[in-house]
């Protein structure tokens with residue numbers, strides 16, 4: 001990594017920190033449970049996946065310690081689904097219960113335990129739902145790791161731009 005990249009990353013992180021709103025906030029995300037064919041190799045092979053938001057894994061969610069997290073799950077699939085957030089401290093079989101096709105439910109918790117946590121569909125059989133694609137990552141960040149996260153986000157975007165040009 002060159003000095004130019006390090007300086008650019010630090011500058012972007014500093015700008016990001018300066019632009020942050022008040023420390024704790026409410027984070028609202030809507031995820032759609034959908035069945036979708038996803039490509040699983042570079043030859044165009046597709047697999048009929050069960051997804052959060054049409055991708056496997058689901059989207060990376062970034063919240064900060066102290067935030068109130070409200071995830072609205074909209075079930076557009078033909079079977080029951082749910083979300084189990086390992087970052088939360090609520091009962092998976094109550095607040096994170098399964099919902100039927102066509103239903104929606106808000107999963108809500110206060111982000112208190114920093115770390116990188118898995119989220120996944122918790123509907124039985126759980127391993128079948130995870131294995132078919134219903135899992136993702138939620139980053140629960142304390143302030144110092146937020147700066148690191150911004151730098152990583154900048155790096156991700158830079159790599160994505162490079163891939164598009166290739």
Ligand SMILES: [Cu+2]
Pocket residue numbers: 050080081082121122123129134
């Ligand atoms: Cu599921």
